[in-house]
Amino acid sequence: MKPKTQNSKFKNNTGQVIILTVLILGGSILSASTIAGYLMLLKMRTASDIINSAKAIFAAETGIEWESYKYSKDRTYPRPTFSNGADFTSSNDGTVIKSIGHSGNSYRLMFETQIIGSTSTTP
Structure with missing residues (x-):
């Protein structure tokens, strides 16, 4: 073998x-x-960054409320300021209010659609 x-x-x-x-x-x-x-x-x-995110959300909501108030009641109402460093940018074209809140590196967008009331012609 x-x-x-x-x-x-x-x-x-x-x-x-x-x-x-x-x-x-x-x-x-x-x-x-x-x-x-x-x-x-x-x-x-x-x-x-949750804290800055929450600040940005509240700033965006403030922008919506401010634009709504200006549109419906007082166009000369002053822009709100924040003591926590947050800010917002808002726009209103008559039908849509857009607001971008920012704080630190967080940006949050909110928008609201306005439904303008019409008169009813019910018989």
Whole structure:
């Protein structure tokens, strides 16, 4: 019976294959954890800006109310100011009031459609 002979060419390369496999798996895990960390950073950045987001929402709502009041009651009513650093930009074309509130890096848009009353001609 003839003894099995191992190919010495493959015997010398087995360590290299294991090292290459470990490096590929390690690189894959590293890249996946880097992407996951970046996504978590974006979520944390968004969550930490909730205060400015709320300020921007209230500023946009103030812009809507101010334009509505000017349209219906007093065109010379002064523009409101905020002590918290928020501000708004608003416009009124007679049918749609648009207001953009901003505070810090947060911008929030609100709009309101005005339905102008018409006279009824019921018989």
